Amino acid sequence: MDSVVQLQRQLVDYRAQLFNEGFLDEQFNQLQQLQDESNPDFVVEVVTLFFEDSERLLDELAKALEQQSVDYRKIDAHVHQLKGSSSSIGAQRVQKVCIGFRNFCEERNIEGCQKCLQQVKHEYSLVKTKLETLFKLEQKILAAGGSIPLPM
Amino acid sequence: MESCNCIEPQWPAEELLMKYQYISDFFIALAYFSIPLELIYFVKKSAVFPYRWVLVQFGAFIVLCGATHLINLWTFGMHSRTVAVVMTTAKVLTAAVSCATALMLVHIIPDLLSVKTRELFLKNKAAELDREMGLIRTQEETGRHVRMLTHEIRSTLDRHTILKTTLVELGRTLALEECALWMPTRTGLELQLSYTLRQQNPVGYTVPIQLPVINQVFSSNRAMKISPNSPVARLRPLSGKYMPGEVVAVRVPLLHLSNFQINDWPELSTRRYALMVLMLPSDSARQWHVHELELVEVVADQVAVALSHAAILEESMRARDLLMEQNVALDHARREAETAVRARNDFLAVMNHEMRTPMHAVIALSSLLQETELTPEQRLMVETILRSSNLLATLINDVLDLSRLEDGSLQLDLGSFDLHAVFREVLNLIKPIASVKKLPVTLNLAPDLPEYAIGDEKRLMQTILNVIGNAVKFSKEGSISITAFVAKSESLRDSRAPDFFPVPSDNHFYLRVQVKDAGQGINPPDIPKLFTKFAHTQTLATKNSRGSGLGLAICKRFVNLMEGHIWIESEGLGKGCMAIFIVKLGIPENTSESKNPFLPKANHGQTTFPGLKVLVLDDNGVSRMVTKELLVHLGCDVTTASSRDECLHVVSQDHKVVCMDVGMPDGFEAAVRLHEKFTKRHERPLIVALTGNTDKVTKENCMRVGMDGVILKPVSVDKMRSVLSELLEHRVLFEAM
Numbered sequence: 001m002d003s004v005v006q007l008q009r010q011l012v013d014y015r016a017q018l019f020n021e022g023f024l025d026e027q028f029n030q031l032q033q034l035q036d037e038s039n040p041d042f043v044v045e046v047v048t049l050f051f052e053d054s055e056r057l058l059d060e061l062a063k064a065l066e067q068q069s070v071d072y073r074k075i076d077a078h079v080h081q082l083k084g085s086s087s088s089i090g091a092q093r094v095q096k097v098c099i100g101f102r103n104f105c106e107e108r109n110i111e112g113c114q115k116c117l118q119q120v121k122h123e124y125s126l127v128k129t130k131l132e133t134l135f136k137l138e139q140k141i142l143a144a145g146g147s148i149p150l151p152m
Numbered sequence: 153m154e155s156c157n158c159i160e161p162q163w164p165a166e167e168l169l170m171k172y173q174y175i176s177d178f179f180i181a182l183a184y185f186s187i188p189l190e191l192i193y194f195v196k197k198s199a200v201f202p203y204r205w206v207l208v209q210f211g212a213f214i215v216l217c218g219a220t221h222l223i224n225l226w227t228f229g230m231h232s233r234t235v236a237v238v239m240t241t242a243k244v245l246t247a248a249v250s251c252a253t254a255l256m257l258v259h260i261i262p263d264l265l266s267v268k269t270r271e272l273f274l275k276n277k278a279a280e281l282d283r284e285m286g287l288i289r290t291q292e293e294t295g296r297h298v299r300m301l302t303h304e305i306r307s308t309l310d311r312h313t314i315l316k317t318t319l320v321e322l323g324r325t326l327a328l329e330e331c332a333l334w335m336p337t338r339t340g341l342e343l344q345l346s347y348t349l350r351q352q353n354p355v356g357y358t359v360p361i362q363l364p365v366i367n368q369v370f371s372s373n374r375a376m377k378i379s380p381n382s383p384v385a386r387l388r389p390l391s392g393k394y395m396p397g398e399v400v401a402v403r404v405p406l407l408h409l410s411n412f413q414i415n416d417w418p419e420l421s422t423r424r425y426a427l428m429v430l431m432l433p434s435d436s437a438r439q440w441h442v443h444e445l446e447l448v449e450v451v452a453d454q455v456a457v458a459l460s461h462a463a464i465l466e467e468s469m470r471a472r473d474l475l476m477e478q479n480v481a482l483d484h485a486r487r488e489a490e491t492a493v494r495a496r497n498d499f500l501a502v503m504n505h506e507m508r509t510p511m512h513a514v515i516a517l518s519s520l521l522q523e524t525e526l527t528p529e530q531r532l533m534v535e536t537i538l539r540s541s542n543l544l545a546t547l548i549n550d551v552l553d554l555s556r557l558e559d560g561s562l563q564l565d566l567g568s569f570d571l572h573a574v575f576r577e578v579l580n581l582i583k584p585i586a587s588v589k590k591l592p593v594t595l596n597l598a599p600d601l602p603e604y605a606i607g608d609e610k611r612l613m614q615t616i617l618n619v620i621g622n623a624v625k626f627s628k629e630g631s632i633s634i635t636a637f638v639a640k641s642e643s644l645r646d647s648r649a650p651d652f653f654p655v656p657s658d659n660h661f662y663l664r665v666q667v668k669d670a671g672q673g674i675n676p677p678d679i680p681k682l683f684t685k686f687a688h689t690q691t692l693a694t695k696n697s698r699g700s701g702l703g704l705a706i707c708k709r710f711v712n713l714m715e716g717h718i719w720i721e722s723e724g725l726g727k728g729c730m731a732i733f734i735v736k737l738g739i740p741e742n743t744s745e746s747k748n749p750f751l752p753k754a755n756h757g758q759t760t761f762p763g764l765k766v767l768v769l770d771d772n773g774v775s776r777m778v779t780k781e782l783l784v785h786l787g788c789d790v791t792t793a794s795s796r797d798e799c800l801h802v803v804s805q806d807h808k809v810v811c812m813d814v815g816m817p818d819g820f821e822a823a824v825r826l827h828e829k830f831t832k833r834h835e836r837p838l839i840v841a842l843t844g845n846t847d848k849v850t851k852e853n854c855m856r857v858g859m860d861g862v863i864l865k866p867v868s869v870d871k872m873r874s875v876l877s878e879l880l881e882h883r884v885l886f887e888a889m
Contacts, residue, residue: 030868034781042781050774080815085774087844087865 004146011137012149018134023127027090032150047131050089054124057082061117065110075113076105082120093123170228177221184218206260213253216246294443297325302454311462315347318455322430323349326444329397329434334384334427336361336406343384343427359383365401370425375402375448377440384429397432398440402448404428405456428452500552507548514541550706564713568740569609571663572597575636578616586624591632593624598637602661606738607714615707615718616665619731622703623669630670630728639664639734659739662716670728679720683708711735760787761876767837768792769799769812769822775865779811779842782872796822800829807837809879814841814854823857838879842867 018024035042057078064075083098097119104112138148188211195207223239301321305314319331330350334343337358343366345357359366365382378385380396403425430448432438518538526534579595586593623632639662674682682704704718711718714735722729766788770776776792783790791807793799796818803810803826810826812819823839830836840861841854854862863875 026868031778031781033869034778034785036785039781039784046774046777046781049777053773077817081772084772084813084815084844084865088772088775088778 004141004144007137007141007144008146008149011134011141014134014137018130022092023130025090025092027087029090031089044135046089047135050085050091051128053085054082054094057085058117058121058124061120065114065117070108070110070113072105072108076102079105091123091127094120094127097123174225174228177224181218181222181225184214184221188214203260206256209249209253209256213246213249216242216249220246291443294447297321298447298450298454301325301451305451305454305458306461309462309465311459311466314455314458314462318428318451319347319349322448322451326430326432326447328430328432330429330431332384332429333404334359334429336424336426340424346426366427369401369427370403373403373449373453375400375445375452378429380431384427385431395435397434397436397438399429399431400440400445400448401427401429402452404452404459406459428455504552508545511541511545511548515545550703553706564608564611566606566608566738568604568606570603571601571605571737572603574609574613574616575634578613578620579634581617582620582624586632589624589628591624591627591630593620593632594634596633596635598635600638601636601663602638602739604740605661605663606740607735608710611710612714612735612737615710615733615735618703618707619665619667619718619733623667623671623729623731627669627671627728632667632669634665634667636663636665638662659741660736661739662734663737664732664734666730666732668728668730673725673727673729674720674722675725676722679722682720683718707733761880762787764788764809764876764880765807766790767799767803767807767810769794769796769810769816769819770842771795771816772813775813779813779867782867782869783811785869786873786876796825800825803829803837805830805835805837809876810837810839811842812839814843814850820853820857823854823859827858840875840879 015024031043031046061075061078061082064071064078079098079101083095083102086092086094086098097116101113101116101120104116141148191207191211195204220239220242223235223242226235227239301318304317304321308314308317315333319333322328323331328349330348332345332349333347335346336342337344341361342358343361363383365378366384369376369378378399378401380386380399382399384401385396385399404427406424406426428448432440515538518534518541521534522531522538575595575597579593582593620632620634684705708718711733714737716733716735718731718733720729720731764787766783768776768779768783768790770779770792771794773794776794780790780792791802793802799810799812799822812822814820819841823841826836826839838860839858840863841859842863842865843850843854844865851862861875861879863871867875
């Protein structure tokens with residue numbers, strides 16, 4: 001039992017940290033609220049979908065920026081998608097970078113775009129790691145027989 | 153000789169004498185018989201003859217006389233007794249009739265004579281009537297002339313035409329030789345020859361106004377004969393052989409506009425006159441008749457009226473031109489003002505963003521800096537930077553707020569809040585400064601002051617803080633007391649606030665707050681200036697008159713928005729002052745509602761929508777999944793589509809709502825297609841757009857393609873719930889952006 005309580009506290013602290021550092025925002029809480037008995041794995045499903053989607057988009061973006069003649073409109077569309085997805089799950093930092101990315105797209109600034117792409121990739125991998133850690137913690141709690149504390 | 157029965161004449165008849173008698177008697181008889189015949193004949197011819205009986209008598213008389221003479225013819229020779237008898241009878245009858253006639257004639261002849269006198273009388277009467285008729289005709293002619301003249305004169309409103317026409321028409325009507333008009337000059341000391349009939353260009357000939365003849369004419373309103381030798385009548389060079397015709401002069405009153413402003417007709421003393429001089433043709437021996445003089449007088453009056461009309465018209469046209477000019481100028485000024493306001497608003501909108509960004513950076517970074525390790529000196533510097541930038545931020549906010557207040561575009565954020573807590577908060581904020589200055593601050597909240605109220609918490613606090621802050625700022629000693637209570641209707645009406653008409657009602661109350669301090673006080677005449685922007689009171693004692701001078705102006709605006717009134721009372725410099733304001737706040741309906749800061753609408757919304765068929769259209773997998781889960785959580789039956797075609801394929805009449813992300817390329821197009829597919833309004837599902845864009849363009853586009861609502865992403869469960877309930881209730885929702 002102690003370990004469960006400890007794990008729960010760890011989870012809560014970790015979650016709080018993610019929020020404080022700006023990796024996640026209120027939208028993530030909303031997602032957690034949607035999760036209930038009828039749909040117990042909702043958050044995991046959504047986040048997994050997000051990961052798949054984002055990876056695909058990032059590949060597309062890399063490819064598009066390597067072209068001879070860069071199609072900014074396509075890039076903009078991809079970034080828009082990424083921005084939408086990240087805001088839907090509350091990945092705040094990714095979303096912020098996407099906004100900057102779009103500005104560079106509008107200005108047709110190739111260096112800016114490339115820099116943003118690197119930034120997005122970086123932020124994405126960060127948030128992915130964090131979320132995976134979070135889910136592992138949740139699994140551990142469930143395995144130990146406890147329940148996941150709801151966000152406050 | 154035997155005696156015969158025949159009667160013999162007395163003496164022997166002489167043959168010749170007898171013959172002549174015989175002939176004469178014959179002719180007499182003839183005449184006597186023919187006269188009645190003639191009489192009868194002529195009387196029959198004449199229509200009226202009153203004396204028929206007389207005629208008969210006379211006829212009888214004549215016939216009998218004729219008969220007598222006729223019978224006399226037989227008596228010249230030997231005649232029988234019968235003849236004598238007949239003769240005698242005839243004679244007797246004749247005698248009777250002639251006596252009768254003679255008697256009758258006595259009666260008749262006076263009558264006949266009087267007929268003659270009557271005839272004479274009638275003839276005289278007829279002659280008199282003829283004369284009078286002639287007179288009337290002349291008068292009527294004159295009248296006609298006057299009417300025609302008046303008509304001519306009054307048919308124009310141009311002054312010159314009026315005068316010229318007058319002279320021309322008068323000249324024609326009266327067959328004048330010369331007609332002239334003398335107008336008074338500006339100085340009023342002379343008369344100047346302004347118009348003449350014959351001479352085309354009158355020389356600027358003047359005569360002094362004080363001549364006796366002129367005075368005489370001006371003193372009466374009749375046309376007067378004047379001497380042809382007087383200066384006003386000497387218009388043509390006199391040649392010897394001319395015997396100048398008679399001259400008449402009449403005054404023409406010149407009425408001024410100002411004369412018509414008083415109710416009764418203007419006094420004579422203030423009048424100016426012009427002089428009209430009319431000359432009959434020389435050598436014509438014509439004289440001025442009375443009716444002609446009357447004509448001239450009437451014309452002169454008409455001219456006066458016509459001239460005044462012309463003057464009024466000129467005046468009104470001038471006024472109208474002036475007004476038009478003023479209008480144009482005002483319009484121009486208004487447009488300039490509008491441009492200025494627009495420019496200012498644009499400027500403010502830009503500065504809003506531009507100013508806040510660096511401010512934000514400065515404040516954020518300085519506060520961050522404060523958290524790091526600093527030397528005491530550095531700390532002091534950073535604290536000063538922070539304080540100053542906070543002040544600057546407040547100033548910027550104030551200026552922007554004020555401009556929004558002035559435009560009327562500021563609206564209160566109404567909400568339920570803890571009233572007591574507001575006062576406590578303000579007290580907490582002010583206590584540090586007050587204690588540094590050693591000013592005790594006391595707060596008195598009336599027991600009947602409601603705990604919770606509905607109003608704009610932030611701005612109310614701002615107002616209270618400002619007022620109390622001023623009290624603290626301008627006090628060096630003494631205490632500051634704050635009282636707050638519910639204002640009853642008697643205390644609401646204050647003589648110092650004459651145009652404040654509070655209307656108490658059931659779900660509102662008036663909060664009255666009084667802040668009294670014993671500080672510098674204010675000169676009573678300066679009090680109104682306090683509430684005007686940027687105006688400082690010129691008190692020598694204050695060296696630290698910080699503040700932009702905006703604070704109270706903003707407070708006043710806030711208080712006005714809250715349908716209240718704010719004022720300051722002070723007895724003078726050094727006697728402290730008291731700031732009082734009254735604002736209208738709402739009373740919350742029940743305490744449970746007051747605890748959550750949402751607007752009361754949340755009560756009558758649905759919490760779940762069981763079985764509501766919703767279609768979600770979004771090309772982003774993650775968003776789609778999240779939106780779907782949101783709706784499922786609210787109990788809806790959700791179908792998803794990831795493209796426009798799929799959406800149109802799947803959508804049916806059962807779907808009540810379609811949520812579509814308009815960030816996708818053909819989001820708007822999908823809405824249009826949906827409208828085409830469902831032509832009847834009640835079959836069509838409600839279309840709601842989800843977007844992350846906050847700009848007006850997106851909203852306008854949504855409205856243009858016929859969306860029923862727009863929601864801003866990110867959407868929370870509560871937001872989706874309230875949106876759906878609002879949408880289903882009213883069938884439209886447009887979230888204010």
